[in-house]
Amino acid sequence: MEDRVKQIKQQLSAHNYKLTPQREATVRVLLENEEDHLSAEDVYLLVKDKAPEIGLATVYRTLELLSDLQIIHKLNFGDGVTRYEFRAEGAEHHHHHLICLNCGTVDEIMEDLLGPIEVQVEREYDFQIIDHRLTFHGICHRCKGKVTDPKKLVGSKVT
Amino acid sequence: MEDRVKQIKQQLSAHNYKLTPQREATVRVLLENEEDHLSAEDVYLLVKDKAPEIGLATVYRTLELLSDLQIIHKLNFGDGVTRYEFRAEGAEHHHHHLICLNCGTVDEIMEDLLGPIEVQVEREYDFQIIDHRLTFHGICHRCKGKVTDPKKLVGSKVT
DNA sequence: ACACTATTAGATAATAATTATTTTAAAACC
DNA sequence: GGTTTTAAAATAATTATTATCTAATAGTGT
Structure with a gap:
């Protein structure tokens, strides 16, 4: 777990992005629920436990960023929401x-x-x-x- | 073309639905653009040429109905719009x-x-x-x- | 043809997901 | 420490889709 957070931190900084506390909290929620296919809303609600002040827009931005860097995948199962899952390493x-x-x-x-x-x-x-x-x-x-x-x-x- | 419209009319009436003028216009637009993957909005704009009084909601309802009867397929290419295409016959x-x-x-x-x-x-x-x-x-x-x-x-x- | 009933359309409002904007805060860099 | 950059918060705006409510249309039986 810690290794993976560290690894993601490196992936971010390789593109001049920082692993802010909000981003870290989001990443941890994704890691802790790796088997699920969470929507942005799902992630938001889970992240709020760790970081109650976080905003939904920040979650969206973080997911978009992680997706751009190909750290996570976007999924679409046709239920009107985008879902996210970790990209299998390697x-x-x-x-x-x-x-x-x-x-x-x-x-x-x-x-x-x-x-x-x-x-x-x-x-x-x-x-x-x-x-x-x-x-x-x-x-x-x-x-x-x-x-x-x-x-x-x-x-x-x-x- | 006419055959296919007739066939769809039969499929509808088999489930107690009518091929109303609006539905027919929608079906014809889909048939005429069979190679494309039209969104509801796309269909709406094209249908308006044939039947200018039609409403967007009617197009959505018709597409949903055709989809329920498995006459057309819904597609999702991840661009935020549902697209529709004819189901290959048989x-x-x-x-x-x-x-x-x-x-x-x-x-x-x-x-x-x-x-x-x-x-x-x-x-x-x-x-x-x-x-x-x-x-x-x-x-x-x-x-x-x-x-x-x-x-x-x-x-x-x-x- | 005529009243009756059910189906469908039209118009518009509502909802839901996502994105954009604007202001504020935090971090990094001299 | 002051300045510049980067990201977050809050909220507004946008977009696609669905729901609602009323009016029109089409069968159905008489």
Whole structure:
């Protein structure tokens, strides 16, 4: 934990940014909730415990900054809010997500899986891939059996 | 074109909805711009040429309805607007997109490509896949050579 | 054709997320 | 220590989308 904070501090200062107390509090909240996919509002509420005087705009600015420096990733699950998660250290690419259409839970797929497909796409479409986003929408193991007509669930929920 | 309008009319009436003049105008705009990824605002402006009295709320309602009936798909490219596109007729799954980080152009990948991966994911994660979204972010063939440091482009743009 | 009922549209207000602005405070640098 | 720069706070503004409420329209049965 401390190592990672220190590392982020270095990443910031490498671009002439400082790890202010507000930024540090925000980073710590993100680190402490690494498995979740927090929205700016979520982060704001959690950060307030550590630093009650912080403003929502500061949280937004910090998240934007961390995102610019590619320390965190922005995610969009189509629910109208941007979510944030730490970029896996050293990982070339982003991992993937499983979104349950029944309960809304988001699980992670930590394998890349797309390697061969990317090679094919780069060749066929003459497109240089830098990043990707892959999300599967369906029924998670917890909801299996509870859902009678899965197709009905898709509707306008998926984006 | 007329066939497709007629077909949509049937899909609507199968669920007790009518193809009102406003809805028809909206559908026609979507059909005429099938290659694009229009936002609600885009659709609204285009529909106004055909039916100047239409309201923005009606366009939103119509898009939501078409989306519920799975006649169109909602898309989210992380630019803060929901975009819409026709669902390929008879296609089991959604196709994929190539987004250029330099010029913003969105190209289509019409092949599915994910078949084997889905089988693997369903088995390994005990997750029943109903739909998916796959987007590659990078440099399109048009911008190739124009971009010196592609990695720089990622930043906070990708969600 | 006519009244009746339900559906849909229009207009506009409300909401919600995010961004911009303006002022104030903190830090860094001579 | 005074000055310049950088970031934060507070709040206003913007933008996309949704909700509300009334009026129009279209079927339905008589």
